[in-house]
Amino acid sequence: MLITTQDRFDDYEIVETIGLVKGNTIRARHVGKDILAGLRSLIGGEIGEYTEMLAESRKQAIDRMIADAKSKGADGIVAVRLTTSAIMQGTSELLAYGTAVKLRKKDS
Numbered sequence: 001m002l003i004t005t006q007d008r009f010d011d012y013e014i015v016e017t018i019g020l021v022k023g024n025t026i027r028a029r030h031v032g033k034d035i036l037a038g039l040r041s042l043i044g045g046e047i048g049e050y051t052e053m054l055a056e057s058r059k060q061a062i063d064r065m066i067a068d069a070k071s072k073g074a075d076g077i078v079a080v081r082l083t084t085s086a087i088m089q090g091t092s093e094l095l096a097y098g099t100a101v102k103l104r105k106k107d108s
Contacts, residue, residue: 001066002076002103009076011106018072018100023064025057028091054094058082061096074100 002009061082069077080098087093 012103016102021068021100022097024095057094065096069100075103
């Protein structure tokens with residue numbers, strides 16, 4: 001599955017637009033990690049626990065978006081975007097979305 005944040009692929013032409021595809025995940029913070037993060041915020045620097053949690057969330061949301069596109073017969077996804085929103089205190093949603101398309105390799 002080819003994915004891009006652009007509107008097109010240089011080496012492929014879009015032969016059919018399938019439509020919106022998406023994948024999301026909602027994550028809650030862990031009390032133990034919050035304590036470590038709170039201590040780390042006092043001395044400064046990266047809060048690795050949250051960096052790791054967000055990286056896992058992005059991967060899961062993108063994987064789910066790809067699965068949605070595959071289920072619709074897509075070859076690629078263009079105009080991919082990621083967004084986050086707070087759901088309730090201590091939880092956040094990460095949403096990946098884009099436009100599923102069918103592709104054909106351009107002649108050289």
